[in-house]
Amino acid sequence: MSDAELVLRSTRVVTPEGSRPAAVAVADGRITAVLAYDADLPPGARLEDLGDDVLLPGLVDTHVHVNDPGRTHWEGFWTATRAAAAGGITTLVDMPLNSLPPTTTVDHLRTKQRVAADKAHVDVGFWGGALPDNVKDLRPLHDAGVFGFKAFLSPSGVEEFPHLDQERLAHSLAEIAGFGGLLVVHAEDPHHLDAAPRRGGPRYADFLASRPRGAEDSAIAALIDQARRLDARVHVLHLSSGDALPLIAAARAEGVRITVETCPHYLTLTAEEVPDGASEFKCCPPIRESANQDLLWQALADGTIDCVVTDHSPSTADLKTDDFATAWGGISGLQLSLAAVWTEARRRGHGLEDVVRWMSTRTAALVGLDHKGAIEAGRDADFAVLAPDDTFTVDPAALQHRNRVTAYAGRTLYGVVRSTWLRGERIAADGEFTAPKGRLLTRTP
Numbered sequence: 369m370s371d372a373e374l375v376l377r378s379t380r381v382v383t384p385e386g387s388r389p390a391a392v393a394v395a396d397g398r399i400t401a402v403l404a405y406d407a408d409l410p411p412g413a414r415l416e417d418l419g420d421d422v423l424l425p426g427l428v429d430t431h432v433h434v435n436d437p438g439r440t441h442w443e444g445f446w447t448a449t450r451a452a453a454a455g456g457i458t459t460l461v462d463m464p465l466n467s468l469p470p471t472t473t474v475d476h477l478r479t480k481q482r483v484a485a486d487k488a489h490v491d492v493g494f495w496g497g498a499l500p501d502n503v504k505d506l507r508p509l510h511d512a513g514v515f516g517f518k519a520f521l522s523p524s525g526v527e528e529f530p531h532l533d534q535e536r537l538a539h540s541l542a543e544i545a546g547f548g549g550l551l552v553v554h555a556e557d558p559h560h561l562d563a564a565p566r567r568g569g570p571r572y573a574d575f576l577a578s579r580p581r582g583a584e585d586s587a588i589a590a591l592i593d594q595a596r597r598l599d600a601r602v603h604v605l606h607l608s609s610g611d612a613l614p615l616i617a618a619a620r621a622e623g624v625r626i627t628v629e630t631c632p633h634y635l636t637l638t639a640e641e642v643p644d645g646a647s648e649f650k651c652c653p654p655i656r657e658s659a660n661q662d663l664l665w666q667a668l669a670d671g672t673i674d675c676v677v678t679d680h681s682p683s684t685a686d687l688k689t690d691d692f693a694t695a696w697g698g699i700s701g702l703q704l705s706l707a708a709v710w711t712e713a714r715r716r717g718h719g720l721e722d723v724v725r726w727m728s729t730r731t732a733a734l735v736g737l738d739h740k741g742a743i744e745a746g747r748d749a750d751f752a753v754l755a756p757d758d759t760f761t762v763d764p765a766a767l768q769h770r771n772r773v774t775a776y777a778g779r780t781l782y783g784v785v786r787s788t789w790l791r792g793e794r795i796a797a798d799g800e801f802t803a804p805k806g807r808l809l810t811r812t813p
C-alpha cells in the first residue's frame with residue numbers, strides 16, 4: 369500500500385468506474401490510491417471508517433452569486449462557503465455580478481479575491497463579466513485566472529451589469545475565442561421578452577407567461593449561430609426550456625462547441641405548485657410546467673444537458689415581495705442542492721453515480737479543474753460523506769445562507785450530508801465548521 373496519512377473507508381465509494389467498497393488513501397491533501405476495502409493500512413495512517421455512508425467527490429458548483437463585496441447583506445463569502453460546506457460542495461465559482469464592483473476588470477477581480485481570501489471555507493474561483501464596454505479587459509482577466517466570462521443577452525436585473533446586443537456579443541465572443549476562452553451566457557431574447565404579456569402582480573401564471581420558452585429558444589439559436597461562425601466555445605447557463613434541447617443536440621452533433629447546465633429548481637419544482645405571491649420561487653428563466661421538467665430529466669439522462677449547478681442567487685427578504693414583476697429574481701438553494709437533486713433523481717431511477725457526474729465531474733471539467741471532480745489517484749482529497757437514505761425536512765432556520773428565504777422550505781429531502789472534507793481535512797460535520805481552509809483558485813493555463 370502506498371504512503372498515506374489518512375484512509376477513508378466505506379462500503380460505497382463513488383468512483384469514475386462506479387460504486388464499490390473501497391479504501392481511499394490520502395497524503396498531502398491528495399488522493400494517493402483507491403484500494404481494496406480490506407487493504408492493510410500503511411503504518412501511521414489514521415483510519416476513518418464511514419461504514420455504509422457513501423463517499424462522494426466533493427461537489428463543484430460553477431454557478432453561485434456570492435454578492436461580496438457590495439451586497440454582502442444578500443450573501444457573502446463567509447456565509448456562502450459555509451452553506452456550501454454544509455451541503456457537500458467543496459468548490460464554488462462565483463458569478464461576476466451582484467457584487468460591487470462586478471468582476472469586469474483585473475482591479476475588480478483583485479478586490480474580490482482580497483475580500484474572499486480569509487473567508488473561504490471551500491475553494492473559490494471567479495468568472496469574469498463581458499459587458500458592452502469592457503472588451504479590452506477580457507484578455508487581462510483571462511490571464512489573471514478567471515475561468516471564463518459571463519454575458520447576458522437580456523437585462524440582468526442590476527444596472528451595473530448591462531447586457532450585450534447581438535453585435536456586441538459577436539465582438540466579445542470573437543475576442544474570447546481569440547485567446548481560447550469560454551463564454552457562459554444567460555440566454556433569453558429581449559425582443560421575445562418585450563413582446564410577451566406583462567401583467568405583473570402576484571399570479572405565478574402571469575409571471576410564467578412573461579418569460580416564455582420561446583425567449584430562451586431564440587436566444588440559444590442565435591448563440592449557436594455565433595459559436596458556429598466564430599468556432600467559439602460557449603456554455604448555456606440555467607437552461608429551463610425543454611424546447612431548446614433539439615437545437616442544442618443538433619448543434620453539438622455538427623461540431624459546435626456548446627455545453628449546457630440546468631439547476632436543481634428546474635428539476636425539482638414545478639410551475640403548477642408555486643403558490644401565488646410566493647416570489648421565493650422567482651428566477652429567470654422561470655420554473656416551468658412539470659411536462660417541461662420531464663424533458664430536462666430526459667436530456668440529463670441522454671447527455672444533452674451536461675451538468676447541474678445551483679445558480680444560488682439570494683437577496684434580502686424585503687426584496688422578495690409578492691409582486692412577481694418587481695420581486696428580486698433568484699433562488700436560494702446552495703446548501704440544499706445535493707439533497708434536492710438526489711431526491712428527484714432517485715425517484716426517477718438514477719443513481720448517485722449520475723448525480724456525481726452532473727454536479728462534480730462535469731462541472732469540474734467545464735472550468736478545467738482537472739484535480740477536482742472525481743475520486744481517483746492524483747486528485748484533491750475533497751469529499752462529501754452522504755447518508756443517501758436518510759431524510760430531513762428543510763427548516764430555513766437551520767440554513768447557513770445569510771438570508772434564509774428559500775423555495776425548498778418544508779420539503780422533505782433524501783440525503784443527509786454527514787461531513788465534508790477539503791484536501792483531506794474534515795471542514796464541516798453536524799453543523800460545526802473548522803476555520804476557513806479554502807483556497808482561491810485560478811484557471812489552469
Ligand SMILES: [Zn+2]
Pocket residue numbers: 431433463679681
Ligand atoms: Zn445566475
